[in-house]
Amino acid sequence: MRRNPINLSTSGGLCAILLWSATFAFARSLSEQVGPLTAGAAAYLIGGSCCLLRLASSSAPLTRFLQLPRLYLFGCGSLFVFYTAAIYLAVGLAKSREQLLEIALVNYLWPAATVLCSLLLLKKRARLWLVPGTALALTGVFLVMTQGGSLSWLSLRDHLQSSPVAYALALAAAVSWALYSNLTRRWSASESDGAVELFIPATGLVLLVLRVINTEPTHWSLRAAGEASGLAVVTTLAYFLWDVSMRKGNLLLVVACSYFTPLLSTLVSCLYLRVSPSPRLWVGSLLLVSGSLVTWRSISDRPVPPPNEA
Numbered sequence: 001m002r003r004n005p006i007n008l009s010t011s012g013g014l015c016a017i018l019l020w021s022a023t024f025a026f027a028r029s030l031s032e033q034v035g036p037l038t039a040g041a042a043a044y045l046i047g048g049s050c051c052l053l054r055l056a057s058s059s060a061p062l063t064r065f066l067q068l069p070r071l072y073l074f075g076c077g078s079l080f081v082f083y084t085a086a087i088y089l090a091v092g093l094a095k096s097r098e099q100l101l102e103i104a105l106v107n108y109l110w111p112a113a114t115v116l117c118s119l120l121l122l123k124k125r126a127r128l129w130l131v132p133g134t135a136l137a138l139t140g141v142f143l144v145m146t147q148g149g150s151l152s153w154l155s156l157r158d159h160l161q162s163s164p165v166a167y168a169l170a171l172a173a174a175v176s177w178a179l180y181s182n183l184t185r186r187w188s189a190s191e192s193d194g195a196v197e198l199f200i201p202a203t204g205l206v207l208l209v210l211r212v213i214n215t216e217p218t219h220w221s222l223r224a225a226g227e228a229s230g231l232a233v234v235t236t237l238a239y240f241l242w243d244v245s246m247r248k249g250n251l252l253l254v255v256a257c258s259y260f261t262p263l264l265s266t267l268v269s270c271l272y273l274r275v276s277p278s279p280r281l282w283v284g285s286l287l288l289v290s291g292s293l294v295t296w297r298s299i300s301d302r303p304v305p306p307p308n309e310a
Contacts, residue, residue, distance in 0.1 A: 009244050010245060013244075013254035017261055017264070018264065019237060019238035020234075022272070023265075024265050026230060026272075028269070033218075033220070033221065034218045034224050035218050036216070037216060038216060038218050039228065044201070046229060047201075051196075054197065073198075075183060076180055076183055076199075077198070077202060086169045089169050099162075100273070101144075101275065103170045104170075105140070106167055108288060110174040110177040111295070112133065113174055117181075117182045118299065121183065122185060130294075133292070135291070139291070140283075140284040256296075259296060
């Protein structure tokens with residue numbers, strides 16, 4: 001009789017991975033119409049409103065959050081907000097939809113970065129497989145970042161100079177999510193459900209303030225409104241499904257599958273944005289996925305980081 005909840009919870013975690021794979025495509029399409037800050041603010045304010053309504057209907061919502069460690073609430077909350085702001089700015093600064101795919105893969109260095117950070121922050125022990133795994137992931141990104149040129153450091157430098165701020169923001173987002181994943185485990189109470197329901201509306205408010213300070217061309221339409229609502233639903237639902245799967249589902253299976261998100265995200269983005277990726281992009285994606293899986297397997301007492309919503 002207890003199998004059904006576990007199976008449903010595991011399925012929910014797998015659905016969360018599929019939902020997150022669509023966020024870069026939605027975010028780019030919406031950013032092209034209303035601007036990246038407006039897109040992020042709209043999506044997270046809509047999703048945040050749903051979170052607050054859910055909290056209002058639950059019993060003693062404030063009591064649960066008051067019991068959470070302050071380091072977790074403010075430290076991890078700040079990393080959550082920074083990650084989202086960095087990602088939406090990077091998406092908006094991408095000069096083309098093809099470059100968006102590259103920025104997305106730079107962001108998906110976070111699984112390997114999470115494992116590396118766990119060695120210091122969570123005192124994990126790594127096997128020798130950590131070195132080739134990290135090298136594989138970096139090689140995948142290097143291959144993608146030298147598209148259209150020779151495989152050389154000079155080609156990589158020239159490519160990065162085409163949009164340095166966007167790539168830097170994507171890398172900063174990857175590092176911030178790796179820190180968030182580890183510090184969540186270090187600072188949060190093990191018996192608590194976390195505070196994602198507060199982090200989402202807080203992110204929406206911060207993005208709204210940034211939007212007010214920095215004006216950007218905004219052209220709302222029925223399509224833009226639909227994509228904003230869809231992005232909000234995808235993001236919020238994915239977080240809830242992931243939370244349930246981490247507490248009640250087959251944790252090992254769901255986390256292992258989450259490392260295929262870069263490949264799924266590339267596929268969804270190509271289909272939705274009508275981009276024709278080069279063979280080098282696919283090879284780079286596969287190397288990144290393989291490297292991330294190897295680094296994860298290299299940890300003897302593995303951390304289980306929640307993957308990003310983008």
